[in-house]
Amino acid sequence: MNQRYPSALLEKAVNELASLPGVGRKTALRLALYMLRRDMGYTENFAAALVALRRDVKYCKVCHNICDDEVCSICANPGRDHSLVCVVENIKEVMAIENTGQFGGVYHVLGGIISPMDGIGPGDLRIDSLVRRVAEGEVKEIILALSTTMEGDTTNFFIYRKLSGYDVRISVIARGVSIGDEIEYADEITLGRSIVNRTEFKMT
Numbered sequence: 034m035n036q037r038y039p040s041a042l043l044e045k046a047v048n049e050l051a052s053l054p055g056v057g058r059k060t061a062l063r064l065a066l067y068m069l070r071r072d073m074g075y076t077e078n079f080a081a082a083l084v085a086l087r088r089d090v091k092y093c094k095v096c097h098n099i100c101d102d103e104v105c106s107i108c109a110n111p112g113r114d115h116s117l118v119c120v121v122e123n124i125k126e127v128m129a130i131e132n133t134g135q136f137g138g139v140y141h142v143l144g145g146i147i148s149p150m151d152g153i154g155p156g157d158l159r160i161d162s163l164v165r166r167v168a169e170g171e172v173k174e175i176i177l178a179l180s181t182t183m184e185g186d187t188t189n190f191f192i193y194r195k196l197s198g199y200d201v202r203i204s205v206i207a208r209g210v211s212i213g214d215e216i217e218y219a220d221e222i223t224l225g226r227s228i229v230n231r232t233e234f235k236m237t
């Protein structure tokens with residue numbers, strides 16, 4: 034059933050809001066009407082923050098984490114253990130692990146995992162730059178913290194093979210913790226423990 038809007042402007046705004054993941058048309062309408070109730074400055078700030086995010090955001094040239102400078106605050110911190118690199122799929126996993134307060138190393142954000150079904154191959158991920166980091170010699174251990182799915186396993190195996198010629202320890206976070214899409218819902222104690230209790234990566 035096609036909903037009738039009293040204004041083409043309203044309909045356009047609803048269309049845009051409803052294009053966001055997890056936002057249905059009903060919610061989109063509620064949000065658009067909320068904007069109309071607030072003062073003009075509210076919507077201007079709202080829109081400006083999104084435009085600035087998209088236009089000005091940078092990615093750390095070392096670990097590909099999101100940041101405002103060339104290098105992120107984690108990579109730039111001399112207090113972190115730069116010999117210990119935790120490999121994650123996306124930025125939200127960095128945030129989740131940081132929230133545990135249990136990890137003192139640094140990260141490497143792949144930007145996804147190998148998924149032939151979605152057309153994502155190794156070349157689409159930041160694997161080469163991980164190998165370069167290891168080749169530089171400072172990295173002593175790689176912790177794989179990817180999804181416990183077939184795609185995650187495939188990616189772990191691919192990275193393991195890529196790094197096989199280097200003198201670097203490769204471990205995986207303790208299983209039993211849902212990571213990937215569910216990582217943000219895993220409680221911090223469990224997630225923190227899974228990093229502390231990591232085990233050596235073994236091909237199965």
Ligand SMILES: [Zn+2]
Nearest residue numbers: 093096105108
């Ligand atoms: Zn970084």
